Amino acid sequence: MLKKESATCMNETDQSEQKQFSSKDFHQTYARPNYVKASHIIHKNVESTGVHNQFSTERKQPVFFIDLPSKNISMNIAGLLPGQKTHLHRHTYETLLYIVEGKGWTKVEDEIVEWEAGDAVYIPSWAWHQHQNLSETEPAKYIACENAPQLQNLGVALREEQGRDF
Structure with missing residues (x-):
């Protein structure tokens, strides 16, 4: 039994x-x-709730978390300021990016792909990667979906960032 x-x-x-x-x-x-039954199934007008201070400060870009009760998938709206390039980083969770506005590139290990509004980009788990906005005047914005909560609930979510962790 x-x-x-x-x-x-x-x-x-x-x-x-x-x-x-x-x-x-x-x-x-x-x-x-x-x-x-979920506590709620909609988060209206996401960006009006304000940026997530810790992540926005750490990543030097605005990050808006979508507040829905999923225990497996997270979604946030983020972006890159004009000319901004992220630190090289990796994490144990997968990421899907949907580009809402702007043009830039993403490096995944040794491959660089250029993207623009309407494109989707896949970041495999534990792959070293970084992103850059190619415009010096316009921001880039994307929606990021990740399986981070699932791995956090299993106790195996990990993120490493160049300049912070090594």
Whole structure:
């Protein structure tokens, strides 16, 4: 019989019918999804709530976190000031960038891709990367989606930044 704390999605009668699994039994496990009402499902007018001070100061660019209760995916609106280049950095989570405005480039390990509004860029987990805004007069803005909360909840999220961590 499963312990109650390891079977939070199952009710009492389901628990008595379940067997204990080991790693060799992975193919035998079946999800038993359970809807849990979210505290809220919309964050209206994200940028009007203001920048996230810690990240905006650290990254020297405005960062707006989207406040939704996802435990697996984060989303934020960020950007690069005119001519700005980020530090070389890496993290254990994946990132998808959608470019809203501006032109620039992203270096991922030894590959450089140029981007502009309407493009999407993929940053693999633990890849050294950096971004630069190519305009000296206009900011660049992007939406970043990451699986950082999922890895934070598992205790394995890590970020390293040149100039800060080494």
